[in-house]
Amino acid sequence: MRAPSARLVLFFWKTYFFRPANNPIPAAVAVLLAFFHLEGGLDKSHIALALYIVVAGHVFTGHVFHGRERAGCAGDESPLLRFFQALPLPGRKVFLSYLAASTAYMVLVAAVLGFLLVRFMSLPDWTNLEIVTRAGPGGDSVTVVQGFSVSARGIHSPASMVLEKSILFDTLREVGGAGRWITAYMAAAFLYVSVLPIYQAFRAPRRRDLPAFLLRLPFAAYGCLGAVLLAEVVLTQRTMGISFRFLAVHAEEAALLFLILLAATILSFAAMSRAVWKELGRSAT
């Protein structure tokens, strides 16, 4: 018989991280990479985006002990937490098993993506990167990163590169009305997962506390940003809306914004983990 902790690690892997119905991110990334490969070769920006999706998506899905809808609900007597507390295992061992499963999952996915990066493309010449400002369309100055990735239309954000080439968005554009509805649904879903936790923070009296509300803000910011970008696709029927162009032009500010959001999300995740750790401390010894 395996040690209980090893058994728990396998349990989290099998039922949570590698079951596509629960965690579609690895499957979605695999499909996206397959698309790009079939369209004419993987680009390093694709890999960068895939890594970003995996990292941000992993954190965004919320803490496993609280479930997706309870992301950010620190110590709110989650029934799921009660299930793990009732197991005949020291609670902190449960938490460490989850962390081990989570870390191993991330390492494995990163290793696969790293292998693809080395196997299918030449590594970028990082020493040649140069940020320059030059005249853009209509006489505006445009900031670009030379030597990194340049799309056919001169847009330099990795995210917009992907959308530019994506079969998915081309298809959405071609199917017209149906595409609009699909994209509208995606935008609504983004808003739902981002705004719902904030609503939950204030729904019940016991949850009406500032820390819980603040912990939810990074999730909300991600969701709202995604919803705005997708809404633009709906409204303009173009693969790149004003925001994408804005992001491309103001690449440095956009990068800073994304870094701040990512840092805030990781901090929020750490705060949730601390609350769970404290709560599980009252489990078996």
Add this chain to the structure above:
Amino acid sequence: MVEGAASPSLAIELQGVTKEYLEETALWDVSLLIGTGERVGLVGSNGAGKTTLLNIVMGFLPYDEGRVSVLGAVPPGLPAAVRARIGFIPEDSGLPPWATLADLAALHRSLYPRWDSERFAGFVAGWEVPSERRLLTLSKGQRRLAELALCLGSRPDVLILDEPFVGLDAVMRLRVAETIRSQSAADGTTVFYSSHILSDIEKIADRIVIIREGEIGLDEKIAGMTVSVEEAFIAQYGLDRE
């Protein structure tokens, strides 16, 4: 056992337990002795302190004053070996929604030394609970039955159930109540459970405890009561029969 009666072994013991939240007293000087093999039903209105009491017994909540003992160990921080002898069901379904019942049975088999696969399979088949579907796709009643099957499959010495019949239809309530009662009688399992529904109490319990505003109002053997459980409840809460 009712306080004062002699018993060689106690499964659960609470002496003068008080628990306060920020603005209110949830439990006040609660004392309760439950002997091995007893089946005790805990009744009370919303907010009376039932869930708080059960969570303290399980070691999920710290208490401010008093003494608590479960199978000889003092919560919170029950040893894993003691925890393995306790079956618990929270008020809201606590099973991981992303897992299947088969996944959880495999996990329980590796964690509970007395896990009985045959017994578990019997419950799952008898109650017709799908074991290969993710729990989030099951109905509320099916999830409850899944929790009960896992709980009883580990052959616990003590069963602590918070509103165990939530989501079950009338037929299933009767079947589950009968199962819990017969398993308890056969294995000598102590059952301590809460319910809002008075008729559910009599299906399993030999003894009723009525809690009101955090204090024990009545603690009696059902067989020795001169009035029905319902009448006792009405009297405790000072309700008008009409």
